[in-house]
Amino acid sequence: xxxxxxxxxxxxxxxxxxxxxxxxxxxxxxxxxxxxxxxxxxxxxxxxxxxxxxxxxxxxxxxxxxxxxxxxxxxxxxxxxxxxxxxxxxxxxxxxxxxxxxxxxxxxxxxxxxxxxxxxxxxxxxxxxxxxxxxxxxxxxxxxxxxxxxxxxxxxxxxxxxxxxxxxxxxxxxxxxxxxxxxxxxxxxxxxxxxxxxxxxxxxxxxxxxxxxxxxxxxxxxxxxxxxxxxxxxxxxxxxxxxxxxxxxxxxxxxxxxxxxxxxxxxxxxxxxxxxxxxxxxxxxxxxxxxxxxxxxxxxxxxxxxxxxxxxxxxxxxxxxxxxxxxxxxxxxxxxxxxxxxxxxxxxxxxxxxxxxxxxxxxxxxxxxxxxxxxxxxxxxxxxxxxxxxxxxxxxxxxxxxxxxxxxxxxxxxxxxxxxxxx
Numbered sequence: 001x002x003x004x005x006x007x008x009x010x011x012x013x014x015x016x017x018x019x020x021x022x023x024x025x026x027x028x029x030x031x032x033x034x035x036x037x038x039x040x041x042x043x044x045x046x047x048x049x050x051x052x053x054x055x056x057x058x059x060x061x062x063x064x065x066x067x068x069x070x071x072x073x074x075x076x077x078x079x080x081x082x083x084x085x086x087x088x089x090x091x092x093x094x095x096x097x098x099x100x101x102x103x104x105x106x107x108x109x110x111x112x113x114x115x116x117x118x119x120x121x122x123x124x125x126x127x128x129x130x131x132x133x134x135x136x137x138x139x140x141x142x143x144x145x146x147x148x149x150x151x152x153x154x155x156x157x158x159x160x161x162x163x164x165x166x167x168x169x170x171x172x173x174x175x176x177x178x179x180x181x182x183x184x185x186x187x188x189x190x191x192x193x194x195x196x197x198x199x200x201x202x203x204x205x206x207x208x209x210x211x212x213x214x215x216x217x218x219x220x221x222x223x224x225x226x227x228x229x230x231x232x233x234x235x236x237x238x239x240x241x242x243x244x245x246x247x248x249x250x251x252x253x254x255x256x257x258x259x260x261x262x263x264x265x266x267x268x269x270x271x272x273x274x275x276x277x278x279x280x281x282x283x284x285x286x287x288x289x290x291x292x293x294x295x296x297x298x299x300x301x302x303x304x305x306x307x308x309x310x311x312x313x314x315x316x317x318x319x320x321x322x323x324x325x326x327x328x329x330x331x332x333x334x335x336x337x338x339x340x341x342x343x344x345x346x347x348x349x350x351x352x353x354x355x356x357x358x359x360x361x362x363x364x365x366x367x368x369x370x371x372x373x374x375x376x377x378x379x380x381x382x383x384x385x386x387x388x389x390x391x392x393x394x395x396x397x398x399x400x401x402x403x404x405x406x407x408x409x410x411x412x413x414x415x416x417x418x419x420x421x422x423x
Contacts, residue, residue: 001149001189003030005138009038012134013114019107019131020115022100024122025138026274026303027218028211030189031118032092034138039088043114047078052093061102067111070102084112091117100125100133107132122273123224139274139340140187140304143179143333144418149192152178163412163419168402172413176400179415183329184316186306201316208310215275215303227266234263234270238302239311242328247299248281260296267300277301277335279345282359285390289346289361299347301335308332327374331357334372334398334417341421350389354382357398370396383409396420 012018025031039046051057056077064070074089075082082089091099094117103117108131119125125135141149147156155171155178162169169175185195185204188211194204212235219231237254241247251258270276281297282289302308309319309329319326338360339345348356348369358370369392371383387395387408395409404411412420 001030001141001145001192003034003141003145005034005136006038008136009035009116010042012136013042017110018114019110019134020103020117021134021136022094022103022125023116023118023136023138024125024274025120026140027120027214028188028190029138029140031120031138032090033189035088035090035116035118039090043088044083044086045080046088046090047074047080047082048090048092049074049078050092051096051099058096058098061096062098064102065105067105067109067113070105071113082113085114087114089113089115091115094119095121104132107134120218120273121222123269137274139336141189141192142187142337142340142418143182143415146182146185146187146192147178149196150178159416160419162403163416166403166405166410168404169413169416172402175415176413180319183305183319183326183333184309184314186304186309188304188306191306205310208307212307212310218273219270219275222269225266225269227263227269230263231266231270234267234300235275238276238300239308239313241300242302242308242332243312243324247328247331249298249300270300275303277303277339277345279335279347279358282346282348283350285348285359285367285392287361287365287367289359289367290344293346297349299335301332303336305329305333305336323374327372330372330374330398330414333414334358334370337417338420341418348382348386350385354385356382356386366393368392368394368396370398373397373399 012021023031023035036046049057060070060073064073071082094100103115106113106115144156155175158171159169159175185191186208188208191204191207194207216232216235219225220228225231233254240253241249251260251263271278279299280293280295282292283294284292286292302311312325314325335345338358343360346359348359356369357372359367361367369383369386383395383397397409397411398414398417399411400414401411402413
């Protein structure tokens with residue numbers, strides 16, 4: 001399956017000051033597959049090392065500090081010659097600090113060897129940010145990639161053209177139907193492949209539950225995390241938190257006597273490792289938005305809308321008849337898309353309880369409010385109240401209707417949220 005990150009890989013390969021890359025993101029999103037696919041298409045050969053519990057490899061990077069000797073030993077381990085510029089070296093499941101330190105040697109020398117290391121534990125990277133390494137995050141497939149997997153590139157081009165030229169999309173109903181399917185399937189490559197292979201909804205649900213269990217195991221087996229039970233409590237509470245009319249994260253949802261201070265570190269861990277997305281409440285609007293956030297009031301979203309569908313115990317019929325559940329999935333899908341496109345997430349809530357679902361700031365510094373409008377809240381007025389109080393260059397209503405513009409508000413169909421990139 002084609003992924004957007006391949007374009008980034010190609011630019012990295014041709015960069016004259018290319019450094020070893022550390023690719024991070026949750027398990028099961030297709031990191032290893034995407035890197036292997038890129039290597040096979042763009043290099044004479046690819047050498048792959050699984051570093052997990054690989055004592056020989058860890059010992060090599062711990063003891064050896066000369067890059068050419070590291071390469072020689074890697075060649076002997078794998079039984080292949082590693083060529084400058086023409087071999088892609090892949091180090092998978094990198095969780096050992098000494099291996100990351102070893103990669104810095106290649107970066108400091110501007111080495112001609114091409115190395116991509118893959119990890120699902122982003123906290124391992126925090127102390128290594130510097131000039132010697134390049135970091136890149138990855139997440140599950142967005143709706144545009146989902147359409148690519150279904151051989152619908154022409155449809156994605158039409159959606160982008162409609163967004164850019166501010167005109168109606170001629171295949172609106174087709175795109176909306178696809179998006180309804182995406183809400184259930186989500187962006188995990190294994191689940192999308194199961195759909196393409198004609199697997200039943202029950203079989204797809206089993207795969208998604210397996211992935212949820214893998215994420216819980218990732219939390220439970222992490223040696224650096226002290227609050228393992230609390231981490232699992234937060235993950236298990238996501239569906240109940242998001243079902244509420246007021247989706248603010250409430251500790252009482254997990255049981256009586258829960259206090260914010262007890263969960264602060266574990267929530268930060270989950271956010272940093274992309275196991276949840278966090279959106280902070282703001283009561284007023286000024287630039288940068290981060291100066292207005294209320295650190296004690298936030299929402300947490302699931303890392304994949306298909307996984308949330310499973311956590312909510314939904315089925316297709318219930319999704320089509322329960323507008324509140326559909327709106328919950330819409331909101332999660334928007335949060336995921338915005339976060340993956342580089343936005344920090346905020347929502348606005350006034351003292352009068354008027355709420356704008358998302359307020360983001362792009363790289364130009366422009367502040368953009370976004371409100372979800374569905375059948376159950378078709379007369380939502382929070383965005384209008386917001387625009388009267390604050391001057392903003394543009395505002396969006398995310399709807400199930402086609403593209404249109406009314407009174408300085410752009411109406412964007414829910415399936416087009418991938419167009420709201422932060423370039």
